[in-house]
Amino acid sequence: MAFYAYILRCNDGSYYTGHTDDLDLRVAQHRTGAHGGYTAKRLPVTLLWSQDFPTRDEAFDAERRIKGWTRAKKEALIAGDWDRISQLARNRQG
Incomplete structure (x- = not known):
């Protein structure tokens, strides 16, 4: 059985992150x-x-990890931009 983490965009432009064992049903x-x-x-x-x-x-x-990320880092994840995710992680560490 697979389990999923997911990100939704809401009508107000905010992001919601969750997890489930049935992605189609949860969405x-x-x-x-x-x-x-x-x-x-x-x-x-x-x-x-x-x-x-x-x-x-x-x-x-x-x-839980994604919920702690900045909006920019979430958007990099959504875009599949791993270089940007890495860069944003380094910037946050100082």
């Missing part, structure tokens, strides 16, 4: 507001990025 829940919470008040939402992981713990760890 559908977000899109209808059935998941409640943050995204339900910011519809519609668009799936921008997802990655599968072998365990729930790894997907959850990725979610």
Whole structure:
């Protein structure tokens, strides 16, 4: 069974990061507001990025890590720009 970390763009331009074991169902829940919470008040939402992981713990760890990132770093991840992610990580370390 695969687990996923994902990033959604909300109607207000903000990003929402989560994790799940059923990406299609979870995105559908977000899109209808059935998941409640943050995204339900910011519809519609668009799936921008997802990655599968072998365990729930790894997907959850990725979610938590990404939630701590700057907007610029999240946008680099969405674009698949690993050089930019690395550069932003170095800049943050001082």
